[in-house]
Amino acid sequence: MVVHINYGTKDNREFHRISQLTELEGVYNNKGDWEGSGTLADIIWQYGHKKAPVLMNFQAVEFIEVSSSDNSITVKAIQDGCAVYEKTYVVGQDFDIKDGKIIIFREFSPMGKDVFIGPIYMEAALGLDIGKDGKFRSTNQGAGLALFIPYSMFESRDVRFNRVSDKPQGYPICHNILKGSKAIETNNFHEADPSIELFDSHKSELEELGGGDCSEGAPKVSAEVYLLRGKALVALNEYKAAIVCLMRSQEEEKNTQVYRDSCTQIALMYELGWGVEKNIETSKVWH
Numbered sequence: 001m002v003v004h005i006n007y008g009t010k011d012n013r014e015f016h017r018i019s020q021l022t023e024l025e026g027v028y029n030n031k032g033d034w035e036g037s038g039t040l041a042d043i044i045w046q047y048g049h050k051k052a053p054v055l056m057n058f059q060a061v062e063f064i065e066v067s068s069s070d071n072s073i074t075v076k077a078i079q080d081g082c083a084v085y086e087k088t089y090v091v092g093q094d095f096d097i098k099d100g101k102i103i104i105f106r107e108f109s110p111m112g113k114d115v116f117i118g119p120i121y122m123e124a125a126l127g128l129d130i131g132k133d134g135k136f137r138s139t140n141q142g143a144g145l146a147l148f149i150p151y152s153m154f155e156s157r158d159v160r161f162n163r164v165s166d167k168p169q170g171y172p173i174c175h176n177i178l179k180g181s182k183a184i185e186t187n188n189f190h191e192a193d194p195s196i197e198l199f200d201s202h203k204s205e206l207e208e209l210g211g212g213d214c215s216e217g218a219p220k221v222s223a224e225v226y227l228l229r230g231k232a233l234v235a236l237n238e239y240k241a242a243i244v245c246l247m248r249s250q251e252e253e254k255n256t257q258v259y260r261d262s263c264t265q266i267a268l269m270y271e272l273g274w275g276v277e278k279n280i281e282t283s284k285v286w287h
Contacts, residue, residue: 008034008037008156008157008158008159009032009033009034009037009158009159009160010033010034012158012160013129013130013131013133013135013160014129014130015099015100015101015125015127015128015129015130015135015137016100016127016128016129016130016132017099017100017101018097018100018101018102018127018128019100021068021069021070021071021072021073021091022068023128023132024066024068024073024127024128025066025067025068025166025167025168026065026066026163026164026165026166026167026168027063027064027065027066027078027163027164027165027168027169028040028063028064028065028066028133028134028161028162028163028164029062029063029064029134029161029162029163029164030058030061030062030063030064030077030078030161031059031161032136032159032160032161033159033160033161033162034159037159038159039058039059039061040064040134040136040161041058041061041064041077042058043104043124043126043136043159044064044075044104044126045058045085045087060079061077061078061079061084062078062079062080063078063164064076064077064078064134064161065078065083065168065169065171066168067168071090071091071092072088072089072090072091073088073089074086074087074088074089075087075088075089076171078171079174080174081171081272082171082172082173082174082237083171083172083173083174084174086173098125100127101125101126101127101137102125102126102127103123103124103125104124104125104126105122105123105124105138106122106123106124107121107122107123108120108121108122109121109122120140120141121139121140121141122138122139122140123138123139124136124137124138124139125137125138129160132163132166133160133161133162133163134160134161134162134163135158135159135160135161136158136159136161137156137157137158137159138156138157139154139155139156139157140154140155140156141154141155169268170231170234170264170265170268172234172235172236172237173202173235202232202235202236203236205228205232206229206232206233206236209221209225209228209229209232210225210229211229212229212232212233212238212241212242212245213241214226214229214230214241214244214245214248215244222252223248223249223250223251223252223253223256223258223259223262224249224258226245226246226248226249226262227245227246227249227258227261227262227265229242229245230242230243230245230246230249230262230265231265233245234265234269234274239269239274239275239276240275241275242269242274242275243266243269243274243275243276246262246265246266246269247266249262250262250263250266263286264286266286267283267284267285267286268283270282270283270286271283
């Protein structure tokens, strides 16, 4: 008996071979492209886990934002314009890349499972398809006996998560979305509420930068400090104060990384209407 099953995405596209983490950067729809395909949040934070590492309403999450550094990626769950959860994963420590894909689950059973006798291999991978949208694939394959009948089996499931932006948008942290206590607990698993921790860290960062007053009457600081203050204020949802700091960072050197970063942040604020009246055309000017 030979069983070969493929189901999921219509117009299915093969994996693109990821060569660097920056290729993953961007914003993706949380919901898959076909009914019943699940969510990207569920795959990232639950797939293959016997205990959920995070308690959140996966269906309510709208987007997943990914940013990268040299050897890690930071993933945010976006809901109502801000991040309800954020976690950083390190290559070789939290995940591996094989054949240009991120392997999130792998299991080999030499004796089979349930009514199957014989080796079974299971794997789940995340990455990009050749159209650069997000792609998930789970596979089960094996051979042996099923109810004493010889069998060969291959099953795969593919889901596409459409990419809505090819670069991170810098969504701020929502410090009041996870309801209840300041901790998340599932059975014996206990994890500090990341939104509370991040909120406190941004407050501390702002204090170290001399506070959030960037007005003309406040002591003058460097363009870089104005930029860092602006970013910290955005993370604290203090948008009107943030836009003042970001504008002050524009007053000095042009054509620097600080200048370009502040332009990008100001463009985002006009795009989303944070601290300023929403204006897509003005946002494009700042990009």
